[in-house]
Amino acid sequence: MFRWKQALAVVLGGAIAAGAAHAETRVTYKSAKAGTSYYQMGVELSEAIKQGTGGEVILTVEESQGSVQNVMEAAVRPGNYIFTTPPALAAQAREGSGPFEKRPSERFADIRGLFPIPSLTMHIVLAGEAGAVPLEAIEGKTVLLGKGSFGATEGEKYLELFGLKDKLRVADAELGNAADALKNGQIDAFVTAGSFPAPNVIEASASGGVSLVTMTDEQVEQTGRTRVVIPAGTYAGIGEDVVTTALPVVAYTTTRMDDETAYLVTKTFWEKKAEMADSAPWWKAVTPELLETMEGTLHEGALRYYEEAGIAVPDELK
Known part of the structure; x- marks a missing residue:
């Protein structure tokens, strides 16, 4: 009986140890x-x-x-x-x-x-393969900001901050259609925020070529956001580093x-x-x-x- 109890104790002890190990x-x-x-x-x-x-x-x-x-x-x-x-x-x-x-x-x-x-990185995307372009490149364009997102709110803030609101047209549409709208010529540019490489920017660049706005250090400082660099080659056709902002x-x-x-x-x-x-x-x-x-x-x-x-x-x- 004693040996049986000893054997049982060994088995139970082993089971408990195995459970603890896992x-x-x-x-x-x-x-x-x-x-x-x-x-x-x-x-x-x-x-x-x-x-x-x-x-x-x-x-x-x-x-x-x-x-x-x-x-x-x-x-x-x-x-x-x-x-x-x-x-x-x-x-x-x-x-x-x-x-x-x-x-x-x-x-x-x-x-x-x-x-x-x-980080949530701001992208200002324009139709056309011009590479990295200055912020002023969106003047006179139809720009899609989207609604309710960080990118939309931040984009609207930048239009006010840099005096661009009255120098372009803001499209009334959802951001989910941005790549198609850019490809079809319904818009000239869109603003989006996300980690890079951003899927919607990849889609847009693959379907027709895009440019990205690159900001000056002074412009970045004015936004109050963190400066970030999207490396050259991150997106098709963008062979230069792009300076932008991020949350x-x-x-x-x-x-x-x-x-x-x-x-x-x-x-x-x-x-x-x-x-x-x-x-x-x-x-x-x-x-x-x-x-x-x-x-x-x-x-x-x-x-x-x-x-x-x-x-x-x-x-x-x-």
Whole structure:
């Protein structure tokens, strides 16, 4: 009887050890609407994290209606919750300002940074293969801004800022038709914002050739946005670097994520980034320098990785 109990204990102990060895850490990744480039990025990141950790961390991508919702849920989500948002929104949440003024929460103070992801980059696209052209090239043109998106709002702001609103025609149509409308001559140009290379710009350049507006450093400074360079060759027919503006986007979590998980996710992201960029070029635009655009404080686990990797971290993030 004693030997039988010993054998049973060995079997049970082995089963428990095997279960522990295969334990998974589950993380929710709140991104964007299904079908968007940012949702696709979440899928790519999920696959990279699973592969890079040998299945130790499982990232489940969850559809979102936008960055404000992502940040709002940071106040109520338990455990391992990662969400994407422009850094300015995370700052507004902590301050209880902007869209969070009527729904403040002390738990917004628990928001912590992990790593940057591709920025929302402004593209002003014109018909014709002239390469990189100055902002004034859209004068006298019919320009599609779209409605309700960051790109539409930002584009409208630029028309006012640079005195162009009365020097062109704004088309009344949805941005989803931009490439076809440009090809068919219904519009002369369109404005869009997204990670580059942007699918709708690729489509437009492949179907007839396009030009891109490149801005001066002075113009970029006037917008108050981050300067970004779209490298030559990113789009067919654009053989020069294009200077434009961008709204940074960051993957955040909260202090409810344990240090080891934050460390492992951050480490795996950077180690798998080059591999992700081989199949999805928008990851090439993410560099450690983008940490300078982050607002708030890094998660202790993420900071541990950056210090181990010798990556410079702005003092205000520590």
